[in-house]
Amino acid sequence: MKIITYLSALFSLLLVSNSLIAQSIEGRITTIKDKELEYVTVKLIRDTTILQYVASDQNGKFTFKNLIEKSTYRLKLQHTGFEDLDTTFISGDFKKMTFKMSEKVNKLNEVVVNANKPLLERKVDRLVFNVQNSMASLSGDAMDVLKVTPLVMAENESLSIIGKGSVTVMVNDKILRISGDDLTSYLRSIPSGSIESVEVITVPPSKYSASGNAGILNIKLKKIVNDFWSASIRSIYTQTTYPTINLGAGFNYKKNRFSLYSSLNMTEGSVLFTEKPHVTYSTQDWETLSKKRSFTKLYNGRLQTEYKISEKFSIGAQAFLNSSKPHSNDKTLTNISQRTGLLDSIIKGNGYQNSTTQSLALNFNSTYSLGKDGQEIILDIDHYRSNYDNFRDFNSETFDPSDSPILNNEWYSGNVGQNVFTNTSFNIDVEQKIKKFDINYGVNFSTSLNKNELQSVATSGRIDTIFNYSDEFEFRENIGSLFFSFGSAISKKIDFKAGLRLENTNTEGVSNTLATKYENNYLKLFPTLYTSYKMNDKNVFSIGYGRRIDRPAFMAMNPFARYISKYYYTVGNPYLLPSFSHNIEINYSNNRDLNLSLYTNFAKEQIAQTAIPFENSKMVVDTMQNFYDMSTIGFTAIYTLQKSNWLESNFVFNGYHRSIKQYDTNIVPDYKVNVVYLSMDNNFKISKKLNTQLSSFYYSPQITGIFRRSPRFNVNLNFRYKINDQWDLALFANDILKTQQGKLNAIVNGVQQSYDNYYDSRSLRLTVSYRFGSMNINARQRNFINEKEKQRAY
Structure with a gap:
């Protein structure tokens, strides 16, 4: 019982x-x-x-x-x-x-206004891709989103705007100017579901740095609400010739007035680079096959805190730590033939390179609200420091046609370099509304110091020294800026916005070994102007103008020679000047489905990296110079199809004419070319959980720097599967046909040279992500004001 x-x-x-x-x-x-x-x-x-x-x-x-x-x-x-x-x-x-x-x-005068945002929006100074309304927001990351953003080209993990060039990346209006594997790893850590929109700003307003000719990509993240915590774990496996693994984790917390955001990322793996340069001299052909396996070992973490002292005043701090230890092995085989086709000799070489980069970025910021409609004062103080150590050795031996060693033709070289870069930046940005005008003004000051210690040694037969020299090079740069802009709706149909940025730049380069000083000081104005005319709810016209500057990288100005092989070395140019450009755009938007743009660009003293071969010595010198002036006129059409809940398509056409006038036609001849770019991106909703994406592009022959590039195209196929509210699975097949990269050819210094290179663009990538906590919340990212200068450190 x-x-x-x-x-x-x-x-x-x-x-x-x-x-x-x-x-x-x-x-x-x-x-x-x-x-x-x-x-x-x-x-x-x-x-x-x-x-x-x-x-x-x-x-x-x-x-x-x-x-x-x-x-x-x-x-x-x-x-x-x-x-x-x-x-x-x-x-x-x-x-x-x-x-x-x-x-x-x-209903206003029989016109129906619907508050839903379209997939693409044309604003007075930018094109907005509303990612949250797109299938691109599913089971991917920021890099995947940028690959399908109209006007953006993503190749070999580098980003550019079609018809223009490399681009600045921002997150929530703050410049994020890291590059290479660091940038890719960071973008891979941002889930696509946390992205609200991507702004393609081809003519940036005056509030942004005037640096960079191509424009800005601004990734806007979704806003957050109070009282939440969320965490995520992500694993990415990529198979090219060799595998690469990326792991990432994030934790976000917000309670009352305090916020904490953090992320950790790790990337390890390797890729294969195959290069086939062919240099044709008057008496000889040099044909080389180089295979390099490049290993990546990258770790980074970000910690950000914010505290709202009152309803109007908040403060925040952020730290970003990055550690990278890449290394590579390469083998080269060069056949030297007479012009008759008979083999003259063979050079066999082996190289090894490793490097270590440690960097720390610190930020302090505060925001004071001046009222409604985004009126505020923002203060940013940034400090960045990086240490870059690099070592490379190379040995080669020359053989006769019967593969027997030729005496006294051995070569051993080693390069050791240490680079320390520091930057401190101060920025005040004020947004106000005065009657009908939106006013923006502020001040920015940036100071940079780049120190190089380099040594280069070459021996013959391991004991006979050919040369052994070193140098210490310091480069300082101070930039002070004032900016102001105002805009207003002149009427219900006409918007107007104008701005002016004043930048004063002082640079000083000192070679301690050569006891030489290089100085350059200049004060420049960078105006911007925009206006738009809304004919009706379906038809909108806009015009934009802006002047820009492209400053050389700090390392590009170091006059020290670094030998890659016996017949190839790189050397910086301390006399490099910044390049200036004028950009004009006329845009038309019809019913938000069709966007047309007519653009032109005029650029002076363009900087180009050029490998200059010399007939007598057969030496190739890789350097950078202000080689040419460039003018471009082009037309872009973007059509968006989103008529049903199972299909979403974007079609892009871009055609432009480019003319390049060289300063020294004895080194590189003038170029003129007509280029066509076509792309198609289709997203299909197969079921409630499964989506697939088919995208492709075609690029006709174009000019890249001083090189002509052959036609190329690309086909990608992706699958995204939502297992449940917490688990996502995605499979990405990129460059399926292995046709993304074209051949390069040019006549430099009277010598014909061509390159048939392949950089492991064909890949299969598997992504698995897990989220828990308050999954509807995503952290608002704040970036560093001085990221632009950090990019130029190497």
């Missing part, structure tokens, strides 16, 4: 316990037309207390757990462009609920 009583009591206790904590509710949100709604904010409320926030997933679903049975709860649903929905329910009565939200529609 006691046993029965005990079991009955235990059973009753389990029932009570289950009724107290085990209840849950699942919801599905759709439009009136039964289309799933993603990113709907759902608040769970009891009495007057908001208990939880969630956001609906790509299938319009959400879940609340651990509800007390027979308790009354309230749900409030909110989404941009839709009427709020408010309802109550009693837990336990329903397990699943369906909600239909109605769109907000306002």
Whole structure:
């Protein structure tokens, strides 16, 4: 009897316990037309207390757990462009609920205005790709999003704007100017689902640094709400010729006035670089095959805190630590033939290179609100320091046609370099509204110091010294800037915006060994001007103008010679001058589906890296010079197709004429070329959980620096699978046909040279990500003001 009583009591206790904590509710949100709604904010409320926030997933679903049975709860649903929905329910009565939200529609003079954002928006000074409305936001990262952003070209993990060149990357209006593997690793750490939009700013306003000719990519992350924590883990496996693994983790926390954001990332693996330079001299042909396996070992972490002292005033700090230890092995084989085709000799070489980079970036910032509509004063103080140590050795031996060694033709060389770069930056940015005008003004000061200690040694037969010399080179740069802009809606149809940036630059380079000083001081104005005319709700015209500057990298100005092989060395140019350019754009947008742009660019004293071969010595000197003036006129058409919930397509056409006038036609001849670029990106929704993407592009022959590049095209196929609310799986097949890279050829110093190179662009990448906590929240990223200078350190 006691046993029965005990079991009955235990059973009753389990029932009570289950009724107290085990209840849950699942919801599905759709439009009136039964289309799933993603990113709907759902608040769970009891009495007057908001208990939880969630956001609906790509299938319009959400879940609340651990509800007390027979308790009354309230749900409030909110989404941009839709009427709020408010309802109550009693837990336990329903397990699943369906909600239909109605769109907000306002009628003004018989014109219907819908608040939903289109996939592409043309603004007065930029093109906006609304990622959150695209299938590109599913199961990927920021690099994947940029690859499908109209006007953006992503090749070999480098980014550029079609028809222009390399581009500056920003996150939430702050410049993020790291490059190479560091930039790729950082972008891979940003989930695509946390990105609200990407702004393609081809003519940047005056508030941004005037550096860089191509423009800016600004990644805008979704905003956050209070009282949340979230964490994520990501694993990426990439197979090219060799495998590479990337692991990342993030943790974000916000409670009341305090916020903490953090991330850790690791990348290890290797890729294969194959280079086939062919140099044709008057008496000989030099044909080389070089294979280099490059290993990556990269670790970085970011920690950011913010504290809101009052409703108007907040302060924050950030630290970014990066450690990189890449190394590579290479083998080269050079066949030297007479012009008759007979083999003259063979050079066999082996090289090894390793380097170590340690960098630390610190930021202090504060924001003071001046009122509504984004009026505020922002202060940023940044400090950055990096240490870069590099070592390379190379040995080669020359053989006769019968593969027998030729005496006294051995070569051993070694290069050792140490580079220390520091930058400190101070920036004040003020946004105000004065009557009908939006006013922006501020000041920026940046000071940089780059120190190089280099040594180069070459011997013959391992004991006979050919040369042994070293140098210490220091380069200082101070840039002071003032900027001002104002804009206003002149009428309901006309917007106007103008700005001016004043930059004063002082540079000084000192070669301690050569006892030589190089100085350059200049004061320059950089005006910007924009206007737009809204003919009606479907047709909008805009015009933009801006002047830009392209400063050389610090290492490019070091006059020290570094030998790559016996017949090839690189040397910097301390006399490099900055390049200036003028950019003009005329844009037209029709119904937000069609965007047309006519653009032109005029650039003076363009900097180019050129390998100059010399006929007599057969030596190739790799250096940088202000080689040419360039003019470009082009036309771009972008058409967006998003007519159903299962298909989303972007089509891009870009055609331009480019003319290059060389300063010394004896070294490089003048060039003129007509270029066509076509791209297509299609996203298909196969089911509620599975999406696939097919994209491709074609590039006709073009000019890259001083080289002509042969036609090329690319085909990518991607699959994204949402396992559940926490797990995502994605498979990316890139450059399937191995046709992304074209051949380069040029006539330099009267010598014909061509390059048939391959840099492991064909790859298969598997991504697995796991999220938990308050998954509807993503951290707002703040970046460093001095990232632009950090990019130029190497």
